Amino acid sequence: MKVEEAPNPLAEGLHDYRVADPAVMVIFGATGDLSGRKLLPALYNLAKQRSLPAGFAVVGTGRDDLTDQAFRKHAADKIHEFSRTQPIDDRVLAALLDSLTYVKVEFSKLEDFKTLAAKLQELDNTRLIPGNRIFYCATPPTTYELIAVQLQAAGLNTSPGFRRIVIEKPFGLDLKSARALTETLHKVFPEDSVYRIDHYLGKETVQNILAFRFANAIFEPVWNTNLIDSVQITVAEDIGLENRGSYYDRTGALRDIVQNHGLQLVALVAMEPPLAFEATAVRDEKVKVLRAIRPLIGEDIEQSTVRGQYAKGWVLGEQVGGYREEPDVAPESPTETFAALRLFIDNWRWAGVPFYIRAGKRLPKRITEIRIQFKRPPHLTFGREAMKEVDPNALTLRIQPEEGISLKFGAKVPSAGLRIRSVTMDFQYMTSFLVEAPEAYERLLLDCMIGDPTLFTRADEVEAAWMFIDPIEESWRNGRPPLGTYPAGMWGPPAAAQLLQADGREWHRP
Amino acid sequence: MTSTVKPDVSPEWHGEDVMIRDVLDALTQIRDKFARAEAGDDEHIHPRNCVMTLIGVAPSEAHEELARRTTLTIGTQHPAQAIVIREEAPIRGRHLDAWITSEVRRSEVACAWQCEIITLHVHGRAAEHLAELVDPLLVSGVPTYLWWLGTPPFGKKELVDALRVCDGLVVDSARFEEPYNSFRRMAALLKVAHHRLGIADVQWARLRPWRESIAQFFTPVERRGFLSGISEIGVDYAGQGRGNRIAAALITGWIAAALGWKLKRAAAGTGGVVVAHYEAGNRFIEVDFRPVAKDHLASGEVSAVRIGGASQGTTFRLSVQHDPVRRPALSEPAYRSLHHAGGEDDAGMELAERRAEWHRDVLHENLDSLHHTATGDPPGESRPKRPRVLTTERRRPDSTRVLLTMIEIGDGAPLRHVQQMEPEDEPALLLDLLSTGTHDDVYNRSLAAASELVDKF
Numbered sequence: 016m017k018v019e020e021a022p023n024p025l026a027e028g029l030h031d032y033r034v035a036d037p038a039v040m041v042i043f044g045a046t047g048d049l050s051g052r053k054l055l056p057a058l059y060n061l062a063k064q065r066s067l068p069a070g071f072a073v074v075g076t077g078r079d080d081l082t083d084q085a086f087r088k089h090a091a092d093k094i095h096e097f098s099r100t101q102p103i104d105d106r107v108l109a110a111l112l113d114s115l116t117y118v119k120v121e122f123s124k125l126e127d128f129k130t131l132a133a134k135l136q137e138l139d140n141t142r143l144i145p146g147n148r149i150f151y152c153a154t155p156p157t158t159y160e161l162i163a164v165q166l167q168a169a170g171l172n173t174s175p176g177f178r179r180i181v182i183e184k185p186f187g188l189d190l191k192s193a194r195a196l197t198e199t200l201h202k203v204f205p206e207d208s209v210y211r212i213d214h215y216l217g218k219e220t221v222q223n224i225l226a227f228r229f230a231n232a233i234f235e236p237v238w239n240t241n242l243i244d245s246v247q248i249t250v251a252e253d254i255g256l257e258n259r260g261s262y263y264d265r266t267g268a269l270r271d272i273v274q275n276h277g278l279q280l281v282a283l284v285a286m287e288p289p290l291a292f293e294a295t296a297v298r299d300e301k302v303k304v305l306r307a308i309r310p311l312i313g314e315d316i317e318q319s320t321v322r323g324q325y326a327k328g329w330v331l332g333e334q335v336g337g338y339r340e341e342p343d344v345a346p347e348s349p350t351e352t353f354a355a356l357r358l359f360i361d362n363w364r365w366a367g368v369p370f371y372i373r374a375g376k377r378l379p380k381r382i383t384e385i386r387i388q389f390k391r392p393p394h395l396t397f398g399r400e401a402m403k404e405v406d407p408n409a410l411t412l413r414i415q416p417e418e419g420i421s422l423k424f425g426a427k428v429p430s431a432g433l434r435i436r437s438v439t440m441d442f443q444y445m446t447s448f449l450v451e452a453p454e455a456y457e458r459l460l461l462d463c464m465i466g467d468p469t470l471f472t473r474a475d476e477v478e479a480a481w482m483f484i485d486p487i488e489e490s491w492r493n494g495r496p497p498l499g500t501y502p503a504g505m506w507g508p509p510a511a512a513q514l515l516q517a518d519g520r521e522w523h524r525p
Numbered sequence: 526m527t528s529t530v531k532p533d534v535s536p537e538w539h540g541e542d543v544m545i546r547d548v549l550d551a552l553t554q555i556r557d558k559f560a561r562a563e564a565g566d567d568e569h570i571h572p573r574n575c576v577m578t579l580i581g582v583a584p585s586e587a588h589e590e591l592a593r594r595t596t597l598t599i600g601t602q603h604p605a606q607a608i609v610i611r612e613e614a615p616i617r618g619r620h621l622d623a624w625i626t627s628e629v630r631r632s633e634v635a636c637a638w639q640c641e642i643i644t645l646h647v648h649g650r651a652a653e654h655l656a657e658l659v660d661p662l663l664v665s666g667v668p669t670y671l672w673w674l675g676t677p678p679f680g681k682k683e684l685v686d687a688l689r690v691c692d693g694l695v696v697d698s699a700r701f702e703e704p705y706n707s708f709r710r711m712a713a714l715l716k717v718a719h720h721r722l723g724i725a726d727v728q729w730a731r732l733r734p735w736r737e738s739i740a741q742f743f744t745p746v747e748r749r750g751f752l753s754g755i756s757e758i759g760v761d762y763a764g765q766g767r768g769n770r771i772a773a774a775l776i777t778g779w780i781a782a783a784l785g786w787k788l789k790r791a792a793a794g795t796g797g798v799v800v801a802h803y804e805a806g807n808r809f810i811e812v813d814f815r816p817v818a819k820d821h822l823a824s825g826e827v828s829a830v831r832i833g834g835a836s837q838g839t840t841f842r843l844s845v846q847h848d849p850v851r852r853p854a855l856s857e858p859a860y861r862s863l864h865h866a867g868g869e870d871d872a873g874m875e876l877a878e879r880r881a882e883w884h885r886d887v888l889h890e891n892l893d894s895l896h897h898t899a900t901g902d903p904p905g906e907s908r909p910k911r912p913r914v915l916t917t918e919r920r921r922p923d924s925t926r927v928l929l930t931m932i933e934i935g936d937g938a939p940l941r942h943v944q945q946m947e948p949e950d951e952p953a954l955l956l957d958l959l960s961t962g963t964h965d966d967v968y969n970r971s972l973a974a975a976s977e978l979v980d981k982f
Contacts, residue, residue: 023752026740026744028966035744
């Protein structure tokens with residue numbers, strides 16, 4: 016091994032020490048919502064943790080004609096408003112703002128990209144950056160292909176260092192458009208330079224699914240069809256559209272949540288142990304799961320899926336309007352705001368185990384959790400009467416907001432007689448470690464700077480997910496099954512409960 | 526996000542001249558009361574959450590206060606049991622005086638938990654049997670850390686016994702009395718301690734930003750080769766004498782151990798500078814330890830680290846400075862030349878002055894011909910005096926807790942990088958150490974190398 020390839024011996028033992036090589040991060044859409052709420056605050060927190068390397072620079076771009084100073088002011092305002100760590104440290108902020116510049120870029124104008132190229136060259140020279148570039152598309156998905164094409168035309172994909180492009184979900188609206196996007200991106204950037212962000216994968220508790228499964232010997236032996244009865248995944252939001260009406264009305268819950276977050280969670284729960292926690296190994300195993308999901312076709316879709324749309328109702332003690340009353344939503348919109356489905360994974364480990372996924376808006380609360388329901392004991396040693404209050408064992412992986420893991424099991428009620436009742440053993444992520452968990456975007460941005468794509472979605476994962484989703488989407492567009500409605504604040508339309516009742520099960524109340 | 530349910534921190538229980546059994550009984554009652562109150566109508570009592578037992582041994586009232594404050598801060602963020610033991614306390618009875626303070630914290634997203642602080646005042650021989658004293662109170666299945674405030678009695682049976690029930694010993698070598706001797710004794714302890722025991726040093730946590738900044742410089746792959754090109758290191762520290770060179774020795778020991786250098790010799794030089802020589806293969810590395818007067822730094826604190834060398838024909842120089850301060854301006858300059866300093870502090874000034882000096886030297890070397898060109902006078906006549914070149918820039922008044930990194934590679938323009946050090950905060954430093962346990966191989970190796978160096982002092 017050459018000296019240059021060996022790990023930095025001075026970094027050993029610096030826990031959480033992860034520092035990238037000096038680079039310029041170009042944010043397209045730098046004055047937009049994502050940049051203001053997530054990216055700039057994440058960069059600030061990385062700077063505060065001393066995780067940004069000397070020389071690191073950010074170039075914000077947008078259609079507005081801003082000066083560097085105006086952009087810095089904008090960034091400072093957003094960081095003050097949205098940073099997870101407060102109060103803001105003025106000196107950290109000042110140092111970060113010093114590294115920010117702004118270039119006006121209209122995606123249709125090649126000259127703007129050439130101006131950008133000149134700015135990047137200038138930063139390389141003044142900040143000892145060896146040509147490393149990260150292009151972050153914090154812009155609508157419809158712009159990704161144009162940005163990639165213009166980057167190529169301006170020669171911005173050929174600097175001497177690394178070049179990476181980051182795009183946000185959705186990665187296409189169906190298999191065809193996802194493939195087209197990938198094809199365009201691959202003309203400019205190789206796959207290992209394309210970072211598709213599904214911010215769920217940056218959440219500590221999502222990563223902890225893998226730690227839980229593969230860092231412990233006691234769970235894997237029971238993690239299969241022999242002992243697991245079913246798996247329930249809930250991705251619930253209590254909010255409505257939050258000014259995303261025009262986007263959401265074209266997308267719906269199935270494509271907005273299930274295709275990415277939902278199926279990613281399925282993959283993490285169901286995947287085989289990877290050889291290492293390393294990008295290729297992890298993503299290979301995830302793809303195998305996604306490809307093993309039994310396709311839903313024809314009548315299966317009507318029997319195994321539920322779609323619903325919220326009507327007016329009450330959420331968190333407040334009355335809210337129905338979906339069709341939301342801004343930028345068509346008055347007769349057929350878009351689903353709730354999706355539930357039952358799927359099976361056709362492999363040795365999961366044969367016959369149903370995975371139930373439900374996701375939606377305006378549900379009673381914001382919660383994401385995975386519940387692994389185990390089978391009942393084969394024999395009731397203590398008799399039916401003593402066991403009547405005992406539920407089957409269940410392991411709940413809570414992703415948000417009460418991050419943690421709980422295991423439900425039966426225990427004897429203290430008394431003279433013999434009565435068994437379910438109790439819960441609880442692990443709380445927030446209080447069990449002496450450190451704070453970073454925000455998902457901090458983790459993912461740093462991973463991207465370092466060049467670790469493990470927690471990003473690969474093209475074949477995206478395609479495998481669309482392959483499963485596309486027939487459902489098509490069937491839904493044809494009105495099969497019919498769109499149900501549910502009052503805001505309820506757990507979806509009645510058909511969602513019936514989906515499990517038909518199997519002799521019921522949804523866990525989170 | 527947490528909020529205090531009951532801000533009252535007055536003791537929930539207090540006993541004078543009591544025994545540990547009494548403390549345990551009281552503790553059980555307090556826990557039971559809390560659990561039942563939390564359960565409400567629910568038959569199911571939520572299990573108690575606890576991540577560690579932290580024992581603070583306080584040799585004085587001031588230490589006791591610090592220990593109580595710190596453990597309370599930690600306990601209110603992370604469910605923990607804290608035991609604060611005040612040695613040689615002025616108590617009247619034969620046994621113990623004890624207090625139990627508890628504080629309930631309720632999170633918006635998790636179950637409430639109770640932070641318990643058990644304060645024990647002991648004196649006489651009981652203080653020499655700390656393990657027996659605390660063992661019944663320890664929470665099973667979670668690590669136990671012994672935080673010894675002040676200077677632990679290294680080499681004495683009392684400490685060795687206390688460590689029997691602990692997974693880690695936490696000390697602050699920056700606060701040792703007789704730091705030189707105590708530091709060496711601590712290094713010796715590591716050699717004889719049981720294999721489970723880890724030693725954590727708050728001073729090591731304080732050095733973390735330095736280690737990060739230095740490591741960061743060598744992280745880019747194209748700079749990795751510089752590691753084998755280091756030829757000189759300078760470490761400035763506040764205060765005088767060998768007792769104040771502990772942190773400087775730890776930094777040096779860390780680099781030397783990581784890069785496999787062997788200490789050859791150390792000798793006192795002029796002006797209080799101590800020079801150490803290391804060998805790495807067929808290269809020699811010189812390390813200069815220089816005492817500096819910095820009023821705002823505590824004695825022994827590292828003020829600056831400079832690393833220089835060359836690799837494959839490229840020179841490099843890294844300088845990391847703590848709270849760089851502006852040099853006093855010289856009065857009435859002959860003329861003023863503004864070279865952009867790129868910053869508002871000492872390092873920026875130094876760079877600008879270096880640039881200015883270079884201009885001045887070039888100017889001076891060609892002075893005769895330039896003067897002739899400018900004035901028409903014969904070379905050597907009416908030659909002006911050598912000018913002084915100054916740079917001035919304003920400086921932010923609050924440059925504290927700043928770590929300024931200056932990077933120079935080859936002929937390239939120097940690069941400045943400002944990073945923030947966290948405020949000096951005992952709970953945060955302790956958490957930094959305890960969050961990863963107290964078994965830190967890098968620290969152990971650095972401690973051994975620093976101890977070897979300190980021995981030569």
